Amino acid sequence: MLALKNITKIYSSNIIALDNVSFEVNSGEFVLLIGKSGAGKSTLLKILRREEDPTKGQVYFKNKNLLELSRKRLGEIRRKTSAIHQDFKLLNKKTVFENIAVPLEILGKSPKEIKNEVYKVVEKLKIKSKLDQIAGTLSGGEKQKVCLARCLISKPEVILADEPTGNLDPLASYEFIEILKEINKDGVSIILATHNREIVESLKTRVLTLNDGRLIRDENPGKYTLV
Amino acid sequence: MLNKIKKIIKSGYNLFWQEKIISLINLGTTILVTFFIWFGFLSFYFFHQMINYLQQRLDFSIYFKTNVTRDEILKVQKILEQFPGVIKVDFVPQEVAFKKFQEEAKSNPVIAKALKELQTNPLVDYLIVKAENSEVYPKIADFLEKSPHKAYLDYITYFENQRVIKKIISISNQLRLLISVLIIVILAFSSLIIFNTSLVSIYSQKEEIEVLKIIGADNWFIRGPFFVYIFIFSFLGYIISLGILILFLMKTENFWPTIISNFQPSIFISENFLILNLIAFGLILTINLVSAFMSMEKYLKK
Numbered sequence: 001m002l003a004l005k006n007i008t009k010i011y012s013s014n015i016i017a018l019d020n021v022s023f024e025v026n027s028g029e030f031v032l033l034i035g036k037s038g039a040g041k042s043t044l045l046k047i048l049r050r051e052e053d054p055t056k057g058q059v060y061f062k063n064k065n066l067l068e069l070s071r072k073r074l075g076e077i078r079r080k081t082s083a084i085h086q087d088f089k090l091l092n093k094k095t096v097f098e099n100i101a102v103p104l105e106i107l108g109k110s111p112k113e114i115k116n117e118v119y120k121v122v123e124k125l126k127i128k129s130k131l132d133q134i135a136g137t138l139s140g141g142e143k144q145k146v147c148l149a150r151c152l153i154s155k156p157e158v159i160l161a162d163e164p165t166g167n168l169d170p171l172a173s174y175e176f177i178e179i180l181k182e183i184n185k186d187g188v189s190i191i192l193a194t195h196n197r198e199i200v201e202s203l204k205t206r207v208l209t210l211n212d213g214r215l216i217r218d219e220n221p222g223k224y225t226l227v
Numbered sequence: 228m229l230n231k232i233k234k235i236i237k238s239g240y241n242l243f244w245q246e247k248i249i250s251l252i253n254l255g256t257t258i259l260v261t262f263f264i265w266f267g268f269l270s271f272y273f274f275h276q277m278i279n280y281l282q283q284r285l286d287f288s289i290y291f292k293t294n295v296t297r298d299e300i301l302k303v304q305k306i307l308e309q310f311p312g313v314i315k316v317d318f319v320p321q322e323v324a325f326k327k328f329q330e331e332a333k334s335n336p337v338i339a340k341a342l343k344e345l346q347t348n349p350l351v352d353y354l355i356v357k358a359e360n361s362e363v364y365p366k367i368a369d370f371l372e373k374s375p376h377k378a379y380l381d382y383i384t385y386f387e388n389q390r391v392i393k394k395i396i397s398i399s400n401q402l403r404l405l406i407s408v409l410i411i412v413i414l415a416f417s418s419l420i421i422f423n424t425s426l427v428s429i430y431s432q433k434e435e436i437e438v439l440k441i442i443g444a445d446n447w448f449i450r451g452p453f454f455v456y457i458f459i460f461s462f463l464g465y466i467i468s469l470g471i472l473i474l475f476l477m478k479t480e481n482f483w484p485t486i487i488s489n490f491q492p493s494i495f496i497s498e499n500f501l502i503l504n505l506i507a508f509g510l511i512l513t514i515n516l517v518s519a520f521m522s523m524e525k526y527l528k529k
Contacts, residue, residue: 049441051440051441071445071446072445075443075444075445076443077443078441078442078443079442079443083441085441089437089438089441090438091435091438092434093245102439102442102444103442103443105230105231105234105448106231106439106442106443106444106445106448108229108230108231108234109230110230111230150442154442154443
């Protein structure tokens with residue numbers, strides 16, 4: 001469903017962030033992306049949504065080359081490949097409701113439809129009581145749940161999570177990963193970048209390891225590949 | 228689509244109240260720039276009226292020899308009335324001229340006494356020519372010099388006033404150039420102020436723009452609320468400054484004609500109210516929108 005082919009990213013200061021990285025992610029897969037800070041995890045996730053362009057290589061989502069898409073079509077793809085960030089990327093001056101509703105407003109849905117959809121998602125994530133609260137006043141765990149709710153409302157096929165537990169306490173991190181597992185069970189592919197060893201050990205799922213911009217290992221439970 | 232438009236308008240309106248300090252700065256900038264633009268308009272009007280005032284004071288009179296009949300003078304009057312750029316040609320008979328001279332000389336006892344002692348009217352019939360602008364007078368003088376009526380003419384005051392007329396033409400042209408430069412400078416200065424304020428406004432919203440891009444919003448969904456916001460503060464700022472300007476002109480209505488009798492800004496504004504406001508508000512809105520568009524582009528490229 002999602003494929004990277006020979007991706008290289010060199011920043012203007014000649015820093016090689018990614019070096020000839022290739023892999024595929026199938027529908028419904030849960031993939032962990034690990035590596036130390038500066039290994040290229042965030043860059044890779046940004047390239048997967050074309051928030052950044054690679055220096056070389058191709059990115060495919062459902063056989064469509066993202067690098068050849070117009071800005072308008074790219075918006076559609078971004079709604080299908082939702083992102084969760086360590087720093088939440090919420091509209092901090094707006095309410096939780098307004099934050100979650102944005103993807104549907106972009107699609108031009110009616111207020112009634114938006115309200116119904118928002119209520120469904122917040123009930124699922126147990127944040128209904130926070131709907132009228134200003135996003136900037138929430139705790140880290142709550143903010144991450146709002147961020148996830150905003151992803152889910154546009155019914156994504158893939159969720160790209162960049163260190164989503166980085167700013168959360170252990171309990172909130174555990175709770176958040178459990179929610180991600182539930183969402184994955186519903187058929188949504190998840191690519192989770194982390195350097196939290198506990199998460200890696202608890203998930204027992206496919207792990208891609210990046211080191212200095214190179215994909216050095218692609219491990220699957222029962223299947224081990226040295227790249 | 229309708230829901231999307233409603234949302235864009237609502238977001239733009241909310242942005243105005245949400246970002247109070249930035250809105251206040253934008254409002255202040257708009258008020259300032261509106262004053263600049265109106266200053267440009269009124270300067271243009273002032274110089275235009277000043278040129279007219281000076282031109283009206285130009286004496287272009289044609290005096291005829293004593294043996295020329297009134298019919299022949301009236302013929303010349305008719306010819307000149309058809310001359311391009313001539314507004315009117317008045318015939319002044321020698322009796323009227325003499326009466327006028329007597330009236331003017333009342334305050335001078337020497338001349339008054341001399342006129343009383345004089346048994347005959349020493350003045351002659353003449354024509355007073357009024358043209359659209361001072362550039363027409365040399366052409367009339369040239370035309371008369373070459374025409375068969377040259378023999379009727381005693382003298383033309385143009386030749387006496389030639390130096391003054393040429394000076395006025397030169398001043399008029401220089402003033403026109405000055406007004407054009409002034410308006411260009413005002414527009415450039417206004418654009419710079421608005422562009423800088425716009426950069427600050429958009430910069431303060433860059434995180435919101437980034438978030439909307441990440442969620443997958445198209446560029447017009449992001450630009451739209453800013454454009455609505457710009458319309459709101461531009462309109463409000465314009466109305467406030469126009470109100471202040473009108474109030475100021477009403478309070479000083481009697482002062483302006485003391486500078487030049489035909490300089491009456493309130494009449495100028497009321498006669499051209501629609502077109503002036505369309506130009507001024509159109510300029511402000513366009514500069515604001517273009518500035519916002521340009522400031523936003525770098526955040527929308529991702």
